[in-house]
Amino acid sequence: MSTAFYWSIAGTAAGLVLVGLWGVLTRKNILRIALAFTVADTGANLLLVWSGYLPGRTAPIIDGSIPASDITSSVVDPLPQAMVLTSIVIGVAVAALFVVVGVLASRRTGSADVRRMKELRW
């Protein structure tokens, strides 16, 4: 039971990253590329938290239910969770900048098609 649960999460996360990457490579609308980038970012965060998960343990918050002498064998790893908190917030900031610059570029060239945004001049 635990093994299927454990590896299905890793498979989902890797699948999301690959689907998002394929979307960034092949789609033409700039907003759809931003959406695929967000999906890939979500998958990467899932993979990071999965790497710190130990089956059978509980969250790294020490209230009365965890014996104070035995913390290190009853909590999951807190370090990947701290990194993923940072990563989620930065991911939304990057998505906001992506969308704003994409809207500006589509106004400049008249359509939202990436193949028409080939010029490097203003």
Place this chain on the structure above:
Amino acid sequence: MIRTLTGLIIVLALGAVAASVIPEMQMRSELQGVGYSYASRGMDETGSSNLVTAVIVAYRGLDTLGEVVVLFCASTAVVLILTLFPIGVRASEPSRIVAFTAKVLPAPIMLFGVYFIAHSHLSPGGGFPGGTVIASAFLLVMLGSSSVPDRNGRLPAIESLAGLTFGLLGFWGVLTAGQFLNNTFLGTGTPGTIVSGGLIPLISIAIGAKVASEFSGVFKAFRNTRGEA
């Protein structure tokens, strides 16, 4: 067609690499290394019951300062672009349900956000989720009316003051204990009470205020004042 096929080949190759690398990423049966030392000494050294907040604010406080800088750069860039090229949306009159909800709901949402920030060292919480909850309350108020929010321009002032507070708290650690962002010079208290954890609650309040005013400023820039739709 060529594009789709090439993308598929690249993705399949990366999938093969992932299938060989990901089984190495799994945790062995015990906590090891840095995670082990944070889990075993976190509560005693920092005084907070929430180990994740202890890692973010106390052990890796400098990375959090870097994240605050990244957020500041991104939000300033967005507001700058939307001010130079005014492509904001002209507000339309909201419907009755939205207008009524925007009068009733933002106060409990903000109360929940403040609770979230204040309990960052006791239960699941932190400065970042609390700040975004308060920013979503601001978004609800903005959607419920068709006027321009924050006419006095106090949001950037709050954001700058909060960021400055974070830096000054770090330098207070330099003055008293000789280390930037030292956590223990205020005393750690007993873990589990609300006055505990050294500098952690103060830094969480500063981060929460900064994130809330930052995202609120971004949402304010989405609403145009000059009439171009």
Place this chain on the structure above:
Amino acid sequence: MTVIALTLGGMMVAAGIAVLFVKDLLSAIIITGFVSLSASVMFLLMDAPDVAITEASIGAVLATMIFLWGRGKIGGDG
């Protein structure tokens, strides 16, 4: 737990593929919000409540709002 994780995982990957192939941009944005919310549930299944609340409040509210604004500016199709 296993059934929830397997079902949610399958739905997430299918939704990720659907984001790229749906004709309407509004549907794509809402499906991205669904992927974020399902990721939040998976974070809770992996004993990470801090991360779950952060992902739910940021991915479902802020990111969706930004994408909806972007769609309003470039037109709703494609």
